[in-house]
Amino acid sequence: MPALIDITIDGHVHTRLCNHASGEMEEYVQQGIQRGLTTMCFLEHLEAGIHYQPRSWLEGEFAYYFEEGRRLQQRYRGIIDIRLGVETGYNPEAVSLLQEKLARYSWDRIGLSCHFHRHGDRHLNLLSRRRESLEQLAAIGVDGVVTAYLDALIAAIGMIDCDVVCHLDAVLRHYPGIGFNEDHRRQIETLLDGIQAKGAALEINTSGIDYRGSPFPAPWIIKGALQRGIPLHAGSDAHKPEEVGRYFDRLPQYLQEISD
Numbered sequence: 001m002p003a004l005i006d007i008t009i010d011g012h013v014h015t016r017l018c019n020h021a022s023g024e025m026e027e028y029v030q031q032g033i034q035r036g037l038t039t040m041c042f043l044e045h046l047e048a049g050i051h052y053q054p055r056s057w058l059e060g061e062f063a064y065y066f067e068e069g070r071r072l073q074q075r076y077r078g079i080i081d082i083r084l085g086v087e088t089g090y091n092p093e094a095v096s097l098l099q100e101k102l103a104r105y106s107w108d109r110i111g112l113s114c115h116f117h118r119h120g121d122r123h124l125n126l127l128s129r130r131r132e133s134l135e136q137l138a139a140i141g142v143d144g145v146v147t148a149y150l151d152a153l154i155a156a157i158g159m160i161d162c163d164v165v166c167h168l169d170a171v172l173r174h175y176p177g178i179g180f181n182e183d184h185r186r187q188i189e190t191l192l193d194g195i196q197a198k199g200a201a202l203e204i205n206t207s208g209i210d211y212r213g214s215p216f217p218a219p220w221i222i223k224g225a226l227q228r229g230i231p232l233h234a235g236s237d238a239h240k241p242e243e244v245g246r247y248f249d250r251l252p253q254y255l256q257e258i259s260d
Contacts, residue, residue, distance in 0.1 A: 004255040005204060005232045007248040009039040011109060012087070012166060012203060012235025017065055018045045020056045021239035025068050028241050033080050035245035041083035042069060043111050043166075043235070048101055049094025051122040056115075057089065066105065085109030087166055089116065090156035098160070111203070111235075112162035114152045114171075117145055129174040137172065143181060146171055150187040157194035164233050165195055167205040169217040188221060196228040204255070206247040207237035215251070219258045226259050 013028050014021040025042065032040040044065055045057035058065065069084040076082060085108050091098060102110065116123035119140060124133050126149060137145050149171045157165070168191070172178045180188070195202060202225045208216035225232065234251060238244045 005234050005251055007251055010236050010245050011041045011233045012043045013238045017061045023241040029072055031241040031244040039081040041085045041109050043085045043087045046086045047089040048098035049091045050116050083108035087111040090114045090152050110162045111164050111166045113166040126171050154191050164201040164203050166203045167216040173211050192224050196230055201231040201233045203235045204232050205235050205237050209247045222258050
């Protein structure tokens with residue numbers, strides 16, 4: 001029976017370039033080598049039309065990102081395969097701009113996510129731990145925010161050329177007792193159908209182990225993906241070099257138990 005996931009590939013790594021992580025690209029590569037990885041994909045943040053401070057994505061830094069990435073590809077050729085990708089944050093109000101930005105470079109991997117919720121003339125970060133942000137999202141209505149988040153991903157999977165959907169259920173991950181109602185579950189089933197039709201993969205994001213004791217997404221979502229034949233890709237969502245490949249050794253048994 002083939003393995004459910006390849007834990008020698010970390011497909012989701014950030015660096016200081018995104019303005020909310022630390023460490024140089026080469027430090028992440030060196031950690032990947034120490035972890036015994038065969039492949040590591042940088043997946044730096046790209047947003048369009050988002051009004052939020054401090055900025056948590058790349059703009060002009062992409063020129064350096066590709067220059068340094070290609071240097072590292074040459075330096076570590078034959079030791080580790082380094083890929084240069086992007087984590088695309090979907091904004092339903094800026095689809096054309098987002099597609100235009102994506103077209104500027106040739107990406108080894110395009111990850112799809114949604115990080116922000118429009119509120120008046122600015123955006124709120126759906127993954128932030130800031131008390132102010134959580135209180136504002138709660139005032140809007142948590143269920144409605146989650147509904148909008150899932151609607152955005154359902155629309156995005158049909159409009160954005162992507163390879164993998166990232167941390168699917170990480171929305172409001174810092175909100176106490178966050179959960180999904182039956183309507184949300186139906187939305188997620190629709191999203192999984194869209195991922196299947198797209199031929200994309202579902203990310204098993206091990207950062208969730210630090211946040212809630214288990215990877216993103218929840219076991220029932222992973223099981224739904226497996227039932228549809230959706231490939232699973234491992235991603236650490238590293239924001240520090242030492243987080244590359246974190247907890248990957250736990251994934252084979254974890255996924256086997258879900259699939260049994």
